[in-house]
Amino acid sequence: MNKPSPSLAELNALALIVSHRSFRKAASELGLSASTLSHMMRTLEANLGVRLLNRTTRSVAPTAVGERLVARLTPLMRGFALALEEVNEFRDSPSGVLRISASAPAARVLMERVVPAFLERYPNMAIDLKTDGRLIDIVAEGFDAGIRLGESVPQDMIAVRLAPDTCFMTVASPGYLARHTAPVTPDDLREHQCICIRMPSGTPYRWEFEQHGQPMTLEVSGNLTLDSLEIMADAAARGLGIAYLPEHTAGRYLRDGQLVQVLEDWSPRVPGLFLYYPGHRHVPGGLRALIEVVHEFA
Known part of the structure; x- marks a missing residue:
């Protein structure tokens, strides 16, 4: 008796598991339970007569056969998605x-x-x-577009401006400045409690300054290290130290008087936010529609 051929849903699920290296993440994206997805993969393996995935209690990885199958399937799946998207072009609304x-x-x-x-x-x-602090490969991880500061956008991407150029500023609460002499130069920060920020890689971020076209970086220190700009802003507003924040994050705290800018003459301007996407493949109608809206507000 012939065994049933794999379904498109099974093959798509396999590709997601291999991409995420996780049953849980793939199941969440598919709207299934992890146990249902695991049963689906065992059925697929039984019908094909080969093991596609190596499972442990903590991880999942493709076998050599599974990896080869997904590599061959990936362009076919993209072609299928493109075919459906071309049908979408004939709709009145994406x-x-x-x-x-x-x-x-x-x-x-x-x-x-x-x-x-x-x-x-x-x-x-x-x-x-x-949302992710890491700069990821949006194509490899299945995203239609990404949004980052202009200096972080990969060169092979098409970029659409989302927000104007911005600046990074050094800020502190009025209460903190009442207890400590305000810094006049970046070197003065060595005598202050600075609220440090940890990069997604785990390394501390070196604060960047610029005056009269001359850039400088400074590795600051303090007794508080965070990985969220919003939490940094809140900590600075509570008087816990001096923070280094983008203009958009600090803005409302400055307007409310919770934070005050220091070292204003040393604040560097950087390219603003851009929405970006790969230019070597078909642009979905929905993404084109989003770009039109971005143009209206940029």
Whole structure:
């Protein structure tokens, strides 16, 4: 008796498991339970007569056969998605899901005006927005677009401006400055409690300054290290030290008087936020529609 051929759903699930190296993450993306997905893969392996995945209690990885199968399937799956997207071109209004990767501050900028306007205008569209401090490969991880500061956008991507150029500023609370002499130069920060920030790699971020076109970097120290700009801003507002923040994050604290800018003459300007996407493949109708909305608000 012939065994049933693999279904498109099974093959897509296999590709997601291999991409995420996780049953749990793949199941979450598919809207299934991990046990259901595991049973689906065992059925697929039984029907094909080969082991596709090596499982342990903590991890999952493709076998040599599984990796080869997914490598051959990937362009076919993309072609299938492209075929469906071409059908979507004939709709009066685009539909589907846009997957976007962004840093947390970038996501907040996108959420302020662009996302509400986009979803109101295109009710058949959905946005899956994932925040991550790491700069990821959006193509390899299955995202339609990413949002980062201009200096971080890969050179092989097409970039669309989302926000104007910005500056990074050194800030402290009025209470902190009442207890400590305000720094006049970046070197004065060595005598202060600085709220440090940890990069996604785990390394401390060196604060960057510029005056009269001359850049400098400084590795600061303090008794508080964080990995969230918003939490840094809140900590600085509570008088726990001096923080180094992008203008957008510090803005409302400055307007409310909770923070005061210091070393203003040393604040470097950097390229603003950009939405970016690969230029070597078909641009989905939903992404084109989002770009139109971005242009309106940029």
